[in-house]
Amino acid sequence: MSTRHILLGLLATGPSHGYDLKRRHDERFPQARPLAYGQVYTTLQRLVRDGLAEVDGTGSEGGPERTLYRATEDGARELTRWAAEVTPPAPFVANEIFAKVVVSILTSGDPEAYLRDQRAAHIGRMRELTAVKTAPGADLSTVLSADYALTHLDADLRWMTTTGARLAPLAAEVDTV
Template identity: 85%
Template sequence: MSTRHVLLGLLASGPSHGYDLKRRHDERFPQARPLAYGQVYTTLQRLVRDGLAAVEGTESEGGPERTTYRATADGEAELARWAAEVAPPAPFVANEIFAKVVVAILTGGDPAAYLRAQRAAHMARMRELTAVKTATGADLATVLSADYAVNHLDADLRWMSTTADRLTHLTAEVDRA
């Protein structure tokens, strides 16, 4: 996820200061890693440097000084370009689960036991996400994010099932090598 583009997207609704952008990010992307304040302000400085955002003003109102930022016309054009850009599918996906299964096969470990334990963890996470989706008052961003995560977990589970079915063949293949 591109932090600069997400912040530009949040600025598209109108000028805002860093604190508010961080709060809105964390609300709108509830399943994403929360942004650190430092990351927000560093990204805003880069957006200003690159002409994609501008400082609207600074105020303190008895508290800490807050700088308000707005998207520029170039920033809006960049956001539109990014939003329309099709994300390329990864040619190969290598994740930690895949790596652990391969290492277990190569080292004579127990990949079947690992897959069973990982499957249980995935199922538990899917139940948590389903509860989040069906909770009273769940907002659209939360539901969409949970749906996305559930579908990825489901894909992992299908891969685990296929791999578990192939373990005898895969282990024999490694033993022959």
């Protein structure tokens, strides 16, 4: 996920200061890792450096002094370009679950037990996400984010089922090599 583009997208709705951008990010992307304040301000400085955002003023409004940022026309064009760009599907599997199963097979571990335990963890997380998205007052960002995560967890579960059914032949392959 491009923090740079996410912050540009949040700035596209109007001028904002770093604290507000961080809060809005965490609200709009509830299942994502929360942004650290340092990351927000570093990214804002880079956006200004690159001409994609600019300082729109400073003020304190009864509190600490805050710098207000806004997207530039170049920033709006960059955001439009990025948002329309198709994200290529990952060409290779880079999943820790896959790696642990392979290592377990190679080292004569117990991949069946690992898959069983991992399946239980996935099902538990799916229950949590389902509760989050069906909670009264769940906003659209929360529902969409939970649906995205649930779909990926479901795909992992299907892979675990398929792999579990193939463990004996996979182990036999390793023994003959």
